[in-house]
Amino acid sequence: MAMKLHLDNPALRDTFEAVKETLPGAGQDWVLDTRQAAMDKFTMVGIPGPKVEEWKYTRLGFLTSEGFAPATQEDHAEEIKQYFDQAYRPDLAGHVLVFVNGIINQNLSFCPSDREIDVAIFSENTTGFRGTLVPVEDSSPLNNLNRALVTDGYHIDVPAGKTLTHPVQIIHIVTRGTDLQAVRTRAQVNVGAGAKAEIIESFLGAEGERYWSHMVSDIILDPKAELSLYQFQLQGRQAIHMTELHSSVAAEAKFNQMSLQLGAEVSRTELINSFTGENAVVDLRGAYLGRVKQSHDIFTRINHDMPHCNSNQLFRGVLDEGGTSAFQGKVVVAQDAQKTNADQSNKNLLLSRKAEANAKPELLIYADDVKCSHGATVGELDTDQLFYLKSRGLDEAAAKGLLVEAFISEVFDDLSDDKLKDSFKAKTAGWLNTQVVS
Numbered sequence: 330m331a332m333k334l335h336l337d338n339p340a341l342r343d344t345f346e347a348v349k350e351t352l353p354g355a356g357q358d359w360v361l362d363t364r365q366a367a368m369d370k371f372t373m374v375g376i377p378g379p380k381v382e383e384w385k386y387t388r389l390g391f392l393t394s395e396g397f398a399p400a401t402q403e404d405h406a407e408e409i410k411q412y413f414d415q416a417y418r419p420d421l422a423g424h425v426l427v428f429v430n431g432i433i434n435q436n437l438s439f440c441p442s443d444r445e446i447d448v449a450i451f452s453e454n455t456t457g458f459r460g461t462l463v464p465v466e467d468s469s470p471l472n473n474l475n476r477a478l479v480t481d482g483y484h485i486d487v488p489a490g491k492t493l494t495h496p497v498q499i500i501h502i503v504t505r506g507t508d509l510q511a512v513r514t515r516a517q518v519n520v521g522a523g524a525k526a527e528i529i530e531s532f533l534g535a536e537g538e539r540y541w542s543h544m545v546s547d548i549i550l551d552p553k554a555e556l557s558l559y560q561f562q563l564q565g566r567q568a569i570h571m572t573e574l575h576s577s578v579a580a581e582a583k584f585n586q587m588s589l590q591l592g593a594e595v596s597r598t599e600l601i602n603s604f605t606g607e608n609a610v611v612d613l614r615g616a617y618l619g620r621v622k623q624s625h626d627i628f629t630r631i632n633h634d635m636p637h638c639n640s641n642q643l644f645r646g647v648l649d650e651g652g653t654s655a656f657q658g659k660v661v662v663a664q665d666a667q668k669t670n671a672d673q674s675n676k677n678l679l680l681s682r683k684a685e686a687n688a689k690p691e692l693l694i695y696a697d698d699v700k701c702s703h704g705a706t707v708g709e710l711d712t713d714q715l716f717y718l719k720s721r722g723l724d725e726a727a728a729k730g731l732l733v734e735a736f737i738s739e740v741f742d743d744l745s746d747d748k749l750k751d752s753f754k755a756k757t758a759g760w761l762n763t764q765v766v767s
Contacts, residue, residue: 334381337393338375338392338393345368347398349361349365360462366464368474375470376389387595392569397510398510400512402432403504409504412534417500421495424446424448425499426498426499428500428514431481431512431514433453433481446486449483458484460517472545475544485528486521489524496527497526501514501530503538503564503568519549523553528558531561534592537567542570543572544573547575548584550576550582552580553581554582560572565592567594574586584612586613587615589615589616589753590627591617591618595624597626597628598627603632604632612640612641613642617645618760622652625652625653626655628657631671635663636666639671640671643674643739644656644674644675645675645740647678647733650681654685654686656687659691660691664695664696668699672702675688676705677706678710680709680733
């Protein structure tokens with residue numbers, strides 16, 4: 330008997346039926362109908378199983394037995410403030426949005442008086458989210474599950490021609506008391522023609538809690554717009570963390586996305602990018618570090634449907650004992666997308682023979698006048714370099730730390746914000762010294 334492509338979990342349906350009348354927008358028929366339609370679509374398909382090619386490296390069997398109800402809101406003010414202080418940059422005077430257990434926290438959020446951007450919050454105004462909430466034909470099953478049970482999110486609209494003075498800071502916090510609960514949020518970002526914006530987004534959570542954090546983002550860049558999105562994934566070590574990001578990039582626009590994956594037991598990042606105009610650029614960069622039962626999965630797809638567009642993907646992974654990773658990067662160049670330039674690079678460093686890195690780069694090219702390349706490597710630390718550093722007085726841990734930092738630094742070296750660059754590097758530099766009990 331052939332193995333099913335998808336897995337069933339009736340408990341998720343039961344959760345939906347139990348909470349749907351309490352979710353934001355429950356008093357609006359279109360919201361209830363949209364949630365119901367999304368849940369029906371999810372139920373018809375189910376959770377991706379190991380035979381689904383895009384999910385072959387991320388086994389989701391553990392999601393089939395629990396209902397993962399929306400996370401509860403409890404008073405953990407001191408804990409929340411500690412996480413907030415870890416992520417917040419007081420030197421930036423722009424907008425700050427803080428979500429705690431999937432709900433906006435107005436006490437810590439801040440909107441400056443000059444109102445450079447328009448911000449809407451899903452739990453306060455569901456109408457503005459109709460575009461991202463209504464299911465589309467090719468939505469993934471987990472995207473539909475998110476639509477059905479989403480509790481909050483944000484909509485950012487950057488006016489045409491506007492250059493933001495400071496980055497927008499968005500901080501997601503998951504507290505204690507969320508074991509076997511879920512945090513489901515959505516984001517919608519529109520950057521108007523000729524506008525420029527930066528977003529720094531952090532995900533932090535409690536240790537010892539097996540919660541499921543799932544965020545879906547839709548980003549639209551109008552002609553000549555530019556958006557840089559920097560993401561830090563610092564979830565608790567038993568957490569499940571998933572993000573699914575869709576970007577639509579118009580003519581002469583540029584989308585930069587950079588991420589650092591350090592937390593969670595299972596993390597999955599999906600980046601689906603499409604060009605809708607010529608001479609546009611997509612630049613995706615990321616680093617992931619894992620050990621002791623951690624699994625990091627990066628899945629990218631760049632659809633080159635327009636000519637004269639450039640895409641670059643640069644990902645680096647470091648795996649210590651017990652850590653696993655997967656990079657699945659797909660570039661699809663349509664027949665009419667002549668003069669496409671697409672580069673893809675994934676390198677992995679194994680610090681133990683009991684670590685595992687998987688790489689699956691793909692190029693599907695239907696045009697004949699293009700420049701496309703991809704490369705993937707898996708290797709170990711250079712013993713000669715390690716010996717040299719130890720001969721200069723460094724102990725083994727410090728020597729390994731320097732080599733790991735040098736290996737990862739290529740991802741962040743081009744950052745113009747020195748404090749942001751230092752933040753990325755500081756988190757990777759101290760990673761080897763973190764003691765984790767298996």
